[in-house]
Amino acid sequence: MMTRSNSRGAIWLEKLAPNASRINSLCPSVQVADADLNGETVRFISVVPDANNHYPRATQGEVGLLEGWTLAKVVNETIDSDANSNVKRPIVAVIDVPSQAYGRREEAFGIYQALAGAVGAYAKARLAGHPVIGLIVGKAMSGAFLAHGYQANRLIAINDKGVLVHAMGKESAARITLRTVDALEKMAATIPPMAYDISNYATLGLLSDLLTINNPDAPSDADLALVEITVQKAISDARKDPSLKNRLGAENRRSSALVRERMRVAW
Template identity: 80%
Template sequence: MSHSISRGALWLEKLAPNATRLAGLCPSVQAADGELNGEAVRFITVVPDAHNHYPRAAQGEVGLLEGWTLAKVVSETIALDADSAVKRPIVAIIDVPSQAYGRREEAFGIHQALAGAAAAYANARLAGHPVIGLIVGKAMSGAFLAHGYQANRLIAFNDKGVLIHAMGKESAARITLRTVEALEKLAATIPPMAYDIDNYATLGLLANLLDISNPDAPTDNDLAQVHSTLQQAIHDARQDRTLKNRLGADNRHSSLLVRERMKASW
């Protein structure tokens, strides 16, 4: 990457230029109130913090502090808009390499912290907040589940720096008793095993895949495309609070079939 800051931090600044960051948060979670098409929008991202109290979360991973802070920001947004007829959109800017792996994280309940964040995003969506996930970099493992996966709509950049998976390659290779090279060959034939955004798009989880000229140095045209796509996603999210839009792709046929049979049996 040609920039000294993460893509998450870069795109927060691009989408909410000069906006004051919300106070009282841990340094690795940044949030700002901006606007799109004249409408107030809350933008949230996770960024690296070299001085993180938990070293395993120093490179932008989502750990204890990040999970609880995300839950705090989103839950406070819900509370602030509780009496508003029109709920403000929440845009999760996503560039997270992993959840934070460590003995302290496990001992102190990282599963609860990340579940709290995921639940807050789900509560926001169900309360009527259009929740949009903008994937500008990595969206890996539990970090993605906690930050963005509960969005009404997911938008990703069509870029080799955008990777989405449940597990890093090295870890997946160990778990499956394969080399990384063998894992990559397997992924080439099984889309859910792949890491690249092209294969992920075939799973039907993305609402949009955007061709951005340079995600690390976006042009005015790039910004205009992202703005218009976010506005359309917000409009669409207000029409449907469910995640049914993710089940239309050919590679989700089995998921749809399972749901139909479960519904019939109940």
């Protein structure tokens, strides 16, 4: 049975694919809809909360075993369906994921394999010619972001305090670094890769666009129009240049670009 929620992922999926039927036979936490955008069919994929999830650690929109394998299934089926098409269908990952699912069962049953399956499917789609766009509307945290969205040709984010990107939550990072959360936040203010806010993340050069809209939780027609136009542009750009070179242009990626340059010379 299809479920609805008030998560940003669910809200934006509904806005981008209004009244579109969801693909059946999937776990309720992975919502997939095909909708028209600029005259072509686009596949929108979002991970949403499911209070009745079989795995209790994956009830709040986390990416767990079911979600990882289902994302892999959906994306691979998209690739297979378009195998003989000259123009590959765009895939838009609508991203609002608080974490991967932490639990003993998840570890025992191989969550690393499930998430790797999702990563591999998105990468395969990108390399097969599908424009893969990641639209960050909420949290993009830890392994969940790696599994759902980070493999995109282009990443777009909403400029809002509710949009966070990081390898782990603040409380966990504070414990690992033997700091308080307040001390961690002060350190992050001077070290962009340690920060959580999207404006600092943007300085790393990983975003193709950072959008300021009126209300991410209740998008207006103008908000939706801006996002749709930006996604259309990202799709066009990805078809012209499907590489990830666009991620290396920022000042805070200068060392990354230098390492790659020296490796090319050495090899």
